[in-house]
Structure formats: C-alpha cells, structure tokens
Amino acid sequence: MTDHFERGPARTAHAGVLLASAGDRGVLCDFYDEDGSDTYRDLIQDSDGTLETREFAARVPGDPGPVLELAAGMGRLTFPFLELGWDMTALELSATVVAAFRKRLAETPPDLRERCTVVQGDMSAFALDKRFGTAVISSGSINELDEADRKGLYASVREHLEPGGKFLLSLELTKPVEAEPTERQQELPGRSGTRYVLHVKILPSEELQEITIYPADEAADPFVVCTHRRRLVTVDRIVQELGRAGFDVTAQAPFASTSAGREDMVLVEAVVREVTAAAK
Numbered sequence: 639m640t641d642h643f644e645r646g647p648a649r650t651a652h653a654g655v656l657l658a659s660a661g662d663r664g665v666l667c668d669f670y671d672e673d674g675s676d677t678y679r680d681l682i683q684d685s686d687g688t689l690e691t692r693e694f695a696a697r698v699p700g701d702p703g704p705v706l707e708l709a710a711g712m713g714r715l716t717f718p719f720l721e722l723g724w725d726m727t728a729l730e731l732s733a734t735v736v737a738a739f740r741k742r743l744a745e746t747p748p749d750l751r752e753r754c755t756v757v758q759g760d761m762s763a764f765a766l767d768k769r770f771g772t773a774v775i776s777s778g779s780i781n782e783l784d785e786a787d788r789k790g791l792y793a794s795v796r797e798h799l800e801p802g803g804k805f806l807l808s809l810e811l812t813k814p815v816e817a818e819p820t821e822r823q824q825e826l827p828g829r830s831g832t833r834y835v836l837h838v839k840i841l842p843s844e845e846l847q848e849i850t851i852y853p854a855d856e857a858a859d860p861f862v863v864c865t866h867r868r869r870l871v872t873v874d875r876i877v878q879e880l881g882r883a884g885f886d887v888t889a890q891a892p893f894a895s896t897s898a899g900r901e902d903m904v905l906v907e908a909v910v911r912e913v914t915a916a917a918k
C-alpha cells in the first residue's frame with residue numbers, strides 16, 4: 639500500500655488557512671505521526687472503549703482463542719481486551735503509535751503485559767507465523783484503507799484465521815454521503831484540559847473525509863494542526879466486500895458506542911465460507 643506516513647501530512651484547505659494565520663507558530667502534522675502523537679494521546683488514548691469492547695466480547699462468549707487486533711492504535715480497545723483475559727496480538731502501522739503503545743504496555747501489570755504481542759505491520763498485507771481464533775478491527779480503522787487495500791486486508795485475515803475463527807468488525811453507521819453536511823466543526827476537551835477544534839469536510843466525489851484538529855486557543859504556541867484523510871465507506875459496502883472475499887456475514891448487531899444511547903455503530907461478525915465438495 640502507499641503509506642500516508644511516508645507521503646507526509648495532508649495540507650487540507652482548512653489547515654492552509656490556519657497555518658497562514660499562525661505564521662511561525664504553525665506546525666502541520668498527521669494525526670498518527672510523531673508531531674501529532676501528543677494530540678492523539680490527549681484526545682483518544684484513554685477515550686472510553688468500554689461499550690465497544692463489550693460488543694466484541696458478546697460475539698465470542700467462550701474462549702476467543704488467540705486474538706489478532708488490526709490497527710490497534712494506542713490500545714484503546716487492546717487494554718480492555720487484555721483485562722478480559724484475552725491473548726492479544728496488536729498490529730499497527732505507525733512507528734510512532736507503536737512506540738507509544740509499547741511504552742504504555744511496559745507500564746502495565748505483568749499478567750496483562752505477558753499476554754500481548756505488538757507487531758508493526760500493514761493490515762492490508764501481513765504475514766504472521768500464527769493463526770488466530772478471532773480477528774478484530776475497531777471502528778474507524780477500515781476507513782484507513784482504499785478498496786484495493788481492503789481486499790488485501792480480507793485476504794490476509796482469511797490466511798490467519800483458524801478453522802471456524804471469527805472476523806469481528808465494528809463499523810460506524812454512516813449516512814449515505816449525500817445526506818452528510820459537507821463541512822462541520824465542534825470543540826472537544828482533551829484529557830489535559832486543552833480544548834481542540836475538530837473540523838470535518840466531506841469530499842463526496844473522492845469518497846473521502848478530511849479531518850483537521852487544532853487548538854481552540856488561537857494563540858497556542860506551537861499551534862499544532864493535525865490532519866488526516868479517511869475513506870467514506872458504508873456498512874453495506876463492507877458486508878458486500880466480505881461476501882466477495884469469501885466470508886459469510888453471520889451477524890450485524892447495531893449498538894451505541896457512547897452513554898448517549900444512540901445506536902451509532904454496528905458489530906459485524908464474519909466467518910470464512912466453507913467450500914463444499916460440490917462447489918469445488
């Protein structure tokens with residue numbers, strides 16, 4: 639895949655305006671690169687993954703077997719999975735994010751730490767010398783991949799599942815693109831007390847979402863502008879793609895990922911389709 643970390647941060651139109659007015663104070667970075675990592679940690683690392691974790695766990699009521707988490711980030715879900723007693727392999731592309739994950743893991747009690755392996759790798763093309771009872775991917779992560787890379791993801795997951803193993807995906811319940819406003823922004827508090835502005839612009843023709851995150855305090859120095867581009871992809875499309883990639887989708891369970899209670903995500907469960915003798 640083309641690695642957006644190697645290409646560098648996207649200079650979104652909104653970032654361009656902000657950086658022009660910040661002058662020398664301005665720093666442009668990707669949300670998942672080194673300069674963006676403080677903002678990522680402040681906003682996301684400890685954000686509550688409890689309800690999402692619970693939905694995954696409900697799909698594997700017995701022993702999930704070894705669990706592979708794709709695009710694990712800084713472990714928002716990995717650490718709660720470890721608390722459940724699961725054996726985790728956490729795969730993540732960004733070197734900066736992997737380093738932060740490893741640091742966090744080093745500070746974790748040994749009984750959890752010893753059940754977690756961290757791998758820097760590309761979820762669209764990986765080869766691990768191991769099979770898994772369950773593969774999981776959290777909300778927002780599949781949006782990192784374009785269609786060709788999603789094909790690579792499905793093929794890699796198939797190669798790594800034990801017979802009867804489950805592929806579990808939590809996906810955002812997005813509205814069709816036309817129904818979205820093209821631009822919106824909101825203020826968000828970080829764990830440190832810093833307030834940030836999240837600006838989102840939908841580019842329907844490119845099936846992309848441009849995200850720009852920056853301090854609400856216009857005088858901040860440095861004025862760190864984090865950008866990121868994500869694909870817009872609906873649950874129906876992922877379900878169709880899974881079918882074409884040789885999976886049977888066995889459940890689609892909508893759920894609320896926040897205490898607000900509005901169903902905003904769906905947990906998709908898929909298993910590798912058995913090839914019958916007649917079909918061979």
Ligand code: SAM
Nearest residue numbers: 670709710711714730731732760761776778782
């Ligand atoms: N799962 C984490 C969570 O729930 O907080 C992180 C989700 S975040 C939306 C997406 C993550 O995918 C980022 O950490 C990013 O670095 C990672 N990522 C992007 N492309 C990737 C790829 N091709 N392979 C593995 N990880 C990737």
